Amino acid sequence: MDLTLIASNLLNPPVLFFFLGMIACFVGSDLEIPQPIPKFLSLYLLLSIGFKGGVELHKSGLTAEVAIALGAAILMAIVVPLWTFLILRKRLDINNAAAVAATYGSVSAVTFIAAGSFLSQLGIPSGGHMVAAMALMESPAIIIGVALARKLGSPGGTPVSWSHLLRDAFANGSVFILCGALVIGAVTGEKGGKALAPFTSDIFRGMLCLFLLDMGILSARRIRGIRQFGWFPVVFALAVPLVNAIAALALARFIGLGPGDALLFTVLCASASYIAVPAAMRLAIPEANPGLYVTMALAISFPFNIIVGLPLYMAIINRIWS
Amino acid sequence: MDLTLIASNLLNPPVLFFFLGMIACFVGSDLEIPQPIPKFLSLYLLLSIGFKGGVELHKSGLTAEVAIALGAAILMAIVVPLWTFLILRKRLDINNAAAVAATYGSVSAVTFIAAGSFLSQLGIPSGGHMVAAMALMESPAIIIGVALARKLGSPGGTPVSWSHLLRDAFANGSVFILCGALVIGAVTGEKGGKALAPFTSDIFRGMLCLFLLDMGILSARRIRGIRQFGWFPVVFALAVPLVNAIAALALARFIGLGPGDALLFTVLCASASYIAVPAAMRLAIPEANPGLYVTMALAISFPFNIIVGLPLYMAIINRIWS
Amino acid sequence: MDLTLIASNLLNPPVLFFFLGMIACFVGSDLEIPQPIPKFLSLYLLLSIGFKGGVELHKSGLTAEVAIALGAAILMAIVVPLWTFLILRKRLDINNAAAVAATYGSVSAVTFIAAGSFLSQLGIPSGGHMVAAMALMESPAIIIGVALARKLGSPGGTPVSWSHLLRDAFANGSVFILCGALVIGAVTGEKGGKALAPFTSDIFRGMLCLFLLDMGILSARRIRGIRQFGWFPVVFALAVPLVNAIAALALARFIGLGPGDALLFTVLCASASYIAVPAAMRLAIPEANPGLYVTMALAISFPFNIIVGLPLYMAIINRIWS
Amino acid sequence: MQNVKRIEIIVDSPEVPSLLKELTHIGVSGYTVFHNITGSGDRGERRNDEPGGGSGNSCILLAIAPEKSDAVIAAIRPILRRRGGVCLMSDAQWVVH
Amino acid sequence: MQNVKRIEIIVDSPEVPSLLKELTHIGVSGYTVFHNITGSGDRGERRNDEPGGGSGNSCILLAIAPEKSDAVIAAIRPILRRRGGVCLMSDAQWVVH
Amino acid sequence: MQNVKRIEIIVDSPEVPSLLKELTHIGVSGYTVFHNITGSGDRGERRNDEPGGGSGNSCILLAIAPEKSDAVIAAIRPILRRRGGVCLMSDAQWVVH
Numbered sequence A, B, C: 001m002d003l004t005l006i007a008s009n010l011l012n013p014p015v016l017f018f019f020l021g022m023i024a025c026f027v028g029s030d031l032e033i034p035q036p037i038p039k040f041l042s043l044y045l046l047l048s049i050g051f052k053g054g055v056e057l058h059k060s061g062l063t064a065e066v067a068i069a070l071g072a073a074i075l076m077a078i079v080v081p082l083w084t085f086l087i088l089r090k091r092l093d094i095n096n097a098a099a100v101a102a103t104y105g106s107v108s109a110v111t112f113i114a115a116g117s118f119l120s121q122l123g124i125p126s127g128g129h130m131v132a133a134m135a136l137m138e139s140p141a142i143i144i145g146v147a148l149a150r151k152l153g154s155p156g157g158t159p160v161s162w163s164h165l166l167r168d169a170f171a172n173g174s175v176f177i178l179c180g181a182l183v184i185g186a187v188t189g190e191k192g193g194k195a196l197a198p199f200t201s202d203i204f205r206g207m208l209c210l211f212l213l214d215m216g217i218l219s220a221r222r223i224r225g226i227r228q229f230g231w232f233p234v235v236f237a238l239a240v241p242l243v244n245a246i247a248a249l250a251l252a253r254f255i256g257l258g259p260g261d262a263l264l265f266t267v268l269c270a271s272a273s274y275i276a277v278p279a280a281m282r283l284a285i286p287e288a289n290p291g292l293y294v295t296m297a298l299a300i301s302f303p304f305n306i307i308v309g310l311p312l313y314m315a316i317i318n319r320i321w322s
Numbered sequence D, E, F: 001m002q003n004v005k006r007i008e009i010i011v012d013s014p015e016v017p018s019l020l021k022e023l024t025h026i027g028v029s030g031y032t033v034f035h036n037i038t039g040s041g042d043r044g045e046r047r048n049d050e051p052g053g054g055s056g057n058s059c060i061l062l063a064i065a066p067e068k069s070d071a072v073i074a075a076i077r078p079i080l081r082r083r084g085g086v087c088l089m090s091d092a093q094w095v096v097h
């Protein structure tokens, strides 16, 4: 594996701020970014990434290539929660298995954004439609997870309101702002893109640093508590992203994505949601333990993807694509 | 009416984000920008607009033209609450009529800012003294509204402390930061203007988008509740801005404002306050219902001015001024 | 003393916004920047100043000159709390004397940042290692203050956990983010510096204006309450910064600092902490009165340094150094 | 002054809207909600620090006529049973204004 | 331990300064204010979401000697009557420290 | 329903972690913390407005079995004595769910 890739990932300021957050927690610093600042940063990041993706999409247009990429995204968003559920059922009860499956079937926007920042550091281009792919991959796993819990769960469980659930899945704040900004970007095109660029592009990396600082703190806080759940969640949270990444790489190669898009597609499949899905699961499967599924996604798979995954997946792409 | 004007307003990212916020609310998304972020955004916008206005004023100086425009602003700020009160008394009790009159006599800074963004999109210049005009128009209506409620209201009403009231009217946070930043801009001039430009100008439109997203959510939330008040507030909130706009256009033409300044003057007269005035009314006329006057200003007149008003007033100006 | 120095300080937008905040409070405006926005701004400022200092340090490297400056910083951070404690004991009980000594032995990051903005307005260069000096000067006074209170205080006082204390002194959020960002800046160097510049440099002054607006409000609020403590704290808070500044100027000249670095070193020694130290004192010497030590630092010494100190110290440097 | 039951309910923030809907349904018209609350209970610690928000608790305070308290408790008990949370009831006097 | 009256007053946030002034005036020296509170009552819902802020409630908590409670209530009653809000009183014990 | 003691403790925000540690130590497993609280008492006004944060109060709410209340009070009393703050206790009923 290419050492310069590892270095250029580890020397990326956002990743360094993520480490800094983790260290802050480990040395017992009281450093924290109080709510609702992280919520504001996350809204900002989603708005910016959506808007810029839309502007790019306006340039490229809706080609067949774009359609195929989006189809592949939906496919993975359906397959991943199903196969992970089968694995999870071996060790967890139905509710927790369904919630974890939904978590891993969905995506982490920040991992995606960090991958984009990594690509731009390497000078590798990527398409605006990958943002649309991300938006499409956020929600299906929520539906599948809840359906699994309902179909297979005890009949005395929480009755589910499907109309509520669909709304929570497709109209939750994160998905909504992402899609909305994407549409606005696509509608206003380059003119709008230029007008907002100082906000959505120039200060973007700095805002990402601040957000990842917070994510580092939150991850580290949870790492301590992970032991209570035994070894299974840890192994799962390290192995499943890898397996999903390999499947994604194969699929990306098969449908002919470029290297930049392939990396983004891979991190989407390899990452797990800790924003949209937990918010939905709290309401739809309250019997599941957020301490389990949030911790797995946030404290293990997220750092793994950010630190090890990005250069690893890129190295594989460099080898196979060239 | 010129279609390109409508289009260039509707394709303006801030207006699109306003729509996005409304849609978020209508489809039941949980998207929201939690306090105190909106308060921060509003402080930022007022500080920036005030500062930039001051820098412009430093360039142009205090000419006779400026003095006339400011005089016209004060005139309208006194006339509008008086005539609207006469209309409102036909349907509302004294306290609510006075509070609504104060609301419409004052101005909406965000409508003004959106008009500025609309002008800059069209490449039409405007003067920094219009920010001073806005500052002057914020407060008189508060005094007039309370005076009306006291003079005409039941003698058993809340005793009013005029010294408190004057302070609330002229030293409330919004007015204060606007005026203060205006003075600072005028004092530091172009040198200071350049030093702060990345903050007050470059990222301004992006911050405006975020704020209007929030305003869209808040407007939409209130639109649902408007029905309980009957048809009168709705008709009033649509018709009165129009009437005030026409009066303002005539006056602007009469005193010889340029097209850009005329548009800004018109939206000042046509808009209604939902920040400074409600804050004052809650304390000075607690018998009035904020659900009524905030809703009229925020849920009807504000979207009307932003969506229909801006291109409409501009079209009229284009026709008459040329 | 040079009048242009005074003018160029007073016409600096950040200082003007500080005045604006004070005036807001004095005229009874309800203007305020609600928490956690100020906390966010302070995190932003520390992160940016640390990061930029690190990038500078990357350029200059760790020379003997840098090492000497850092040594002088540590020396002053030890001497100042000790000698001020001797003075303070004449009028205050041991706990309050120790807490005030710690406050003045440590530094005010915002005074440092305002000095940097003042220098850049004058076009005078300064070294990135001064940020490291600031980081080194934050904590020793905390240890010394608590040690004095423990050694000399009544045996029945709060038992102190030294491990906790050391952590609070060296790992508190402000110190941590400053040092962490410094290291990240030094590691990523100019490439990282450029990537983050729009965030850490371009909008920096505007963010500083907002923060100083808040500081003005907070200072003014406390000025009113100062009278209850008599004349001693006021005289101390005006005289001690001056004495420390003179000592610092002599030392800076002796070790051969350039004019820019000398000014930064002087304001570090002359300033008093109102963030890190109060946070530590609340826990370690709860018997001391925060109303006293925060007020002295925030309401007297801070405005004194910002308004009078900066041009005064610079005038002395101009005279002696040339 | 009037004797009332003072009921305080501590629940996950996302539960608040549905609980309030339930309460409105059975005729409770006045309530107060405290936000930004953390805590710990059978379901572990609630730190309100997740990036998506919504991971803290809220506290709903009700002052109701004593004869209504049974209906209120009957309405919220199943929700609490399913989703956790705490409900305390005590006596208080409403200072009629 | 000492018997006290526990008084909690829920009012519009902008009312808090004047209420506290009134309370200080009649000799109440200790109080606690909870911020960021929403609710619903006779005057409709308070959502604390207006862009200008100040549209939420606050809760003032007082622990006072029982013999002082009449004076406190007499002082705040007219304010509550004019501007709405809720005031609850109950018995508690102050754990003297 | 079950009789419990309702204890509310108002302390400086930075004290909360150590107080909770103490409480956990003596076996209290459930608690609730209200943040962003201001107030006034013997040690002057707490405005929660210092730039470094941490200058406000928090309120810890405990519902505990009456027989445990003595142990809890014994544990927190020295902390309150040293660092100020208020502790109120009253009777309540836990609506078992």
Ligand SMILES: Nc1ncnc2c1ncn2[C@@H]1O[C@H](COP(=O)(O)O)[C@@H](O)[C@H]1O
Binding pocket: D010, D011, D038, D039, D040, D041, D042, D043, D044, D045, D046, D057, D083, D084, D085, D086, F029, F030, F031, F032, F033, F061, F062, F063, F064
């Ligand atoms: N004994 C208690 N005293 C005070 N608050 C409690 C207690 N038990 C639980 N809580 C609160 O209720 C929330 C939900 O409790 P649980 O469902 O038991 O996890 C916790 O996060 C606490 O805020």
Ligand SMILES: Nc1ncnc2c1ncn2[C@@H]1O[C@H](COP(=O)(O)O)[C@@H](O)[C@H]1O
Binding pocket: D029, D030, D031, D032, D033, D061, D062, D063, D064, E010, E011, E038, E039, E040, E041, E042, E043, E044, E045, E046, E057, E083, E084, E085, E086
């Ligand atoms: N029955 C009640 N129980 C708890 N809180 C109430 C009740 N009634 C009113 N409130 C609170 O008091 C505030 C003002 O009430 P009102 O003046 O009736 O609109 C409301 O916004 C609620 O927060």
Ligand SMILES: Nc1ncnc2c1ncn2[C@@H]1O[C@H](COP(=O)(O)O)[C@@H](O)[C@H]1O
Binding pocket: E029, E030, E031, E032, E033, E061, E062, E063, E064, F010, F011, F038, F039, F040, F041, F042, F043, F044, F045, F046, F057, F083, F084, F085, F086
């Ligand atoms: N009588 C009281 N009633 C309600 N809250 C109080 C009272 N006395 C003190 N407090 C609260 O307890 C905090 C600490 O009190 P103290 O240690 O006396 O300064 C104050 O900031 C108030 O929030």
Ligand code: NA
Binding pocket: A080, A103, A104, A105, A106, A107, A108, A268, A269, A270, A271, A272, A273
């Ligand atoms: Na995934």
Ligand code: NA
Binding pocket: B080, B103, B104, B105, B106, B107, B108, B268, B269, B270, B271, B272, B273
């Ligand atoms: Na108007």
Ligand code: NA
Binding pocket: C080, C103, C104, C105, C106, C107, C108, C268, C269, C270, C271, C272, C273
């Ligand atoms: Na110092």
